[in-house]
Amino acid sequence: MDSIDYSPLIISIKTSLAATIIAFVAGIGAAAFVMRLKNHKNLIDGIFTLPLVLPPTVIGFFLLVVFGKNGVFGKILLGFESSVVFTWTATVIASSVVAFPLMYRASKASFEQLDQTLVYSAQTLGMSETRIFFRVILPNCRYGILSGTILAFSRAMGEFGATVIIAGNIPGKTQTMALAVYTAIQSGDRALAFKWAFLISAISLLAVVVMNSISQKGDRR
Known part of the structure; x- marks a missing residue:
């Protein structure tokens, strides 16, 4: 029986976990920022949501422009x-x-649905805005935030277009499961492509089931 290189699975899991952590912090922060805006709220919201509607290849192109050798961050990195x-x-x-954007939209929706009397009560008790955010808002929005986190993880797990442009398809280094499916199809190995596709589908289905369970629990509460 031919052995299978499981590096795409390992790379996908490591990448998805790291990306989810980044999206978690950035998404919650962006949602809190937008909720406090008085002007240009729709514009900023549109900018934060843009990666959700843009083709992944376009996102990859923009990232290549920014991080390539002639890009702003690329030149800085070349200096080091x-x-x-x-x-x-x-x-x-x-x-x-x-x-x-999935983490951002989920967090923003949870913040908008929060009963504001909880915030007002905390303010009357003299709590600071920072303490209100961490002690009142986040705990009461935890189910929506958890759902967004799972969605973000699933999206990161299945990313293909942007990754292949900026990271390439290097076996053992940048080749994720999504890229492994593409490589297997290109080489005519449909059996291997099916195995990777099935594994991605199984992980994504599990994530959706967990997300639905969390959402239902939140609705009951």
Whole structure:
């Protein structure tokens, strides 16, 4: 029986976990920022949501423009004799960008649905805005935030277009499961492509089931 290189699975899990952490922090922060805005709220919301509707290849192109050798961050990195393009870090960046809007939208929706009397009560008790955010808002929005986190992880797990442009398809280095499916199809190995596709589908289905369970629990509460 032919052995299977499981590096795409390991790379996908590592990339998805790292991207989810980044999207988690950035998404919650962005949602809190937008909720406090008085002007240009719709514009900023549109910018944060844009990666959700743009083709992944376009996202990858923009990332390549920014992090390439002629890009703003690319030139800075070259000054330190370093580069992001075609590295594992690039897979994390690409996955973080496409996962971010899902985390942002879920967090923002949870903040909007929060009973504001809880916030007003905390303010009357003299709690600071920071303490209110961490002690009142986040705990009461935890189910929506958890759902967004799972969605972000699933999206990062299945990322392909942006990753292949900025990180390439390097076996053992940047080749995720989604890229392994593409490689297997290109080489005519349909059996291997099916195995990777089935594994991605199984992980995604499990994530959706967990998300639905969390959402139902939140609705009951």
